[in-house]
Amino acid sequence: MGSISEVFQHLLNGLTLGGIYALIALGYTMVYGILKFINFAHGEILMVGAYVGMFAFDFLRGDMPYGPLMLVVFFIAMIIAMIISAVLGMAIEKIAYKPLRKATRLAPLLSAIGVSFILSNLAAYIWGTKSRKFDYPFDNTAYNIGGVAITPHQILILVVSMILMIGLKLYIDKTRMGKAMRATSLDQDVAALMGIDVNKVISLTFAIGSGLAATAGILVALDFKVYPTMGAMAGLKAFVAAVVGGIGNITGAMVGGILLGLLETFGVAVLGIPQGLKDTIAFGILIIILLVKPEGLLGKAEREKV
Amino acid sequence: MSLLYTKQLTRAYGGVIAVSDVDFSVEKNSISGLIGPNGAGKTTLFNNVTGMDIPTSGSVHFNDKDITGVPAFKISRLGIARTFQNIRLFKEMSVLENVMIGRHFKSGRSMISGRTVNALTSYMKMKSEEKDVYDKAREWLDFFGLDEARNEAAKNLPYGNQRELEIARAMATEPELLFLDEPAAGMNPQETDHLMSTIRRIRDLGVTVLLIEHDMKLVMNICEHITVLNYGKKIAEGNPSEIQKNPLVIEAYLGKED
Numbered sequence: 001m002g003s004i005s006e007v008f009q010h011l012l013n014g015l016t017l018g019g020i021y022a023l024i025a026l027g028y029t030m031v032y033g034i035l036k037f038i039n040f041a042h043g044e045i046l047m048v049g050a051y052v053g054m055f056a057f058d059f060l061r062g063d064m065p066y067g068p069l070m071l072v073v074f075f076i077a078m079i080i081a082m083i084i085s086a087v088l089g090m091a092i093e094k095i096a097y098k099p100l101r102k103a104t105r106l107a108p109l110l111s112a113i114g115v116s117f118i119l120s121n122l123a124a125y126i127w128g129t130k131s132r133k134f135d136y137p138f139d140n141t142a143y144n145i146g147g148v149a150i151t152p153h154q155i156l157i158l159v160v161s162m163i164l165m166i167g168l169k170l171y172i173d174k175t176r177m178g179k180a181m182r183a184t185s186l187d188q189d190v191a192a193l194m195g196i197d198v199n200k201v202i203s204l205t206f207a208i209g210s211g212l213a214a215t216a217g218i219l220v221a222l223d224f225k226v227y228p229t230m231g232a233m234a235g236l237k238a239f240v241a242a243v244v245g246g247i248g249n250i251t252g253a254m255v256g257g258i259l260l261g262l263l264e265t266f267g268v269a270v271l272g273i274p275q276g277l278k279d280t281i282a283f284g285i286l287i288i289i290l291l292v293k294p295e296g297l298l299g300k301a302e303r304e305k306v
Numbered sequence: 307m308s309l310l311y312t313k314q315l316t317r318a319y320g321g322v323i324a325v326s327d328v329d330f331s332v333e334k335n336s337i338s339g340l341i342g343p344n345g346a347g348k349t350t351l352f353n354n355v356t357g358m359d360i361p362t363s364g365s366v367h368f369n370d371k372d373i374t375g376v377p378a379f380k381i382s383r384l385g386i387a388r389t390f391q392n393i394r395l396f397k398e399m400s401v402l403e404n405v406m407i408g409r410h411f412k413s414g415r416s417m418i419s420g421r422t423v424n425a426l427t428s429y430m431k432m433k434s435e436e437k438d439v440y441d442k443a444r445e446w447l448d449f450f451g452l453d454e455a456r457n458e459a460a461k462n463l464p465y466g467n468q469r470e471l472e473i474a475r476a477m478a479t480e481p482e483l484l485f486l487d488e489p490a491a492g493m494n495p496q497e498t499d500h501l502m503s504t505i506r507r508i509r510d511l512g513v514t515v516l517l518i519e520h521d522m523k524l525v526m527n528i529c530e531h532i533t534v535l536n537y538g539k540k541i542a543e544g545n546p547s548e549i550q551k552n553p554l555v556i557e558a559y560l561g562k563e564d
Binding site for chain 2 (some may be wrong): 176179180183184186187189190191192193194195196197198
């Protein structure tokens with residue numbers, strides 16, 4: 001390992017990667033917190049969000065030059081993608097999960113896997129399997145700050161993920177609706193008896209989680225292009241992040257995501273794990289966590305209720 | 307006048323009929339009791355009246371309005387609140403938060419607030435509403451003598467206080483009718499006495515109380531009207547002295563003399 005600037009470089013790379021994992025992990029953890037099931041279609045919602053964002057951006061910007069206006073257009077495209085993904089997330093819940101709410105716990109899980117296949121195959125059918133480029137809304141030449149290269153794209157990721165995470169945390173801790181979400185995740189029946197419309201809370205949870213996934217999808221796509229199966233690996237990694245942080249725990253998902261990003265980056269850079277084996281880091285960590293602290297870093301061990 | 311009544315209420319789970327053809331009513335501003343041996347269908351009846359379960363047949367009427375099959379959150383807003391046999395607090399939340407939640411959703415206005423164009427006025431409105439909810443929650447905590455413990459996590463309260471907190475949370479939804487499912491379960495005699503006076507104070511606020519209870523001393527002491535269930539059927543109703551003399555009730559509890 002080299003100089004201090006090299007450490008900062010890896011730290012920066014790890015944080016940006018982790019910010020994206022965290023955004024996706026939040027969707028898994030919020031849904032789990034309320035419905036106690038893993039929405040395996042979450043990665044595909046991310047994929048749809050990336051496509052919508054790309055189409056919206058390409059349509060809106062025309063042949064506009066780089067500049068502040070283009071950034072505005074980019075954020076408008078991002079918001080459109082968030083809204084459409086949110087609607088998609090709510091629709092999936094209504095169609096594929098809600099009818100199974102009283103079924104065995106395995107049923108919605110299988111339904112989610114089904115939805116995930118349908119979405120990725122539908123995307124391949126409609127948009128083709130070829131990956132498409134999502135153009136940067138700016139000139140992505142790296143700045144050099146004290147020997148650390150930072151690209152505008154990385155700044156974008158850090159700013160967007162920070163704002164969304166802080167916003168979400170405030171929303172859940174401070175607002176009436178956030179309280180309704182917490183109450184619903186603690187005890188659905190009692191929440192209803194307090195006058196909370198549990199179905200609405202569940203819809204909103206899917207909407208928020210899906211909106212965050214769309215944003216993450218766009219941020220990923222700027223570097224790695226848009227294609228129908230792009231959500232699979234991103235989704236799995238973020239799922240690992242959510243479990244590492246303690247599934248169901250909002251702060252845990254953020255911590256887990258960032259930690260995973262850092263570990264992957266440092267694993268490759270410092271431990272010399274070959275780039276091709278990078279993905280094994282996440283799943284290795286998953287195995288270790290499940291063996292050592294199955295409730296996750298911030299999760300609480302749940303005793304089986306009698 | 308009956309605040310609540312059921313007509314031939316039946317709830318069957320497959321072949322098991324938990325509640326069978328029960329006509330049952332609660333008089334306004336009374337303290338009423340629902341008793342019966344274990345498995346008689348008392349909690350099932352509660353669940354079917356509070357919207358946590360949907361009757362197989364028959365109907366439920368509250369304030370002369372048919373509320374059969376209405377979802378729980380709407381029934382709560384109509385003015386029915388309840389507690390549970392096994393205390394179900396939001397354990398991780400503070401005592402104060404538990405009561406504030408009871409108050410927050412009372413209004414039933416759209417939960418997705420802040421859609422107002424003018425963000426500032428909607429923010430101010432949210433703030434003043436928050437203040438109102440907070441003040442009212444503190445009043446309820448005071449009523450139950452729990453105000454000092456308001457910042458504790460609910461799960462850290464002593465058992466008797468947890469039971470009272472659950473009642474406080476239910477009261478914060480400002481119900482007309484309060485259901486208590488075995489409120490004295492697990493309480494020592496002092497706690498039970500305290501509970502009895504609390505229930506009377508609640509009634510004095512103009513709230514109708516219906517309780518399920520196995521502690522006969524409590525039931526006979528404070529209930530003006532008692533309904534007895536056995537094997538899902540209503541076998542008797544009346545005032546405490548009538549119930550105590552009723553041979554069907556004695557048989558249900560003690561078995562038949564040979």
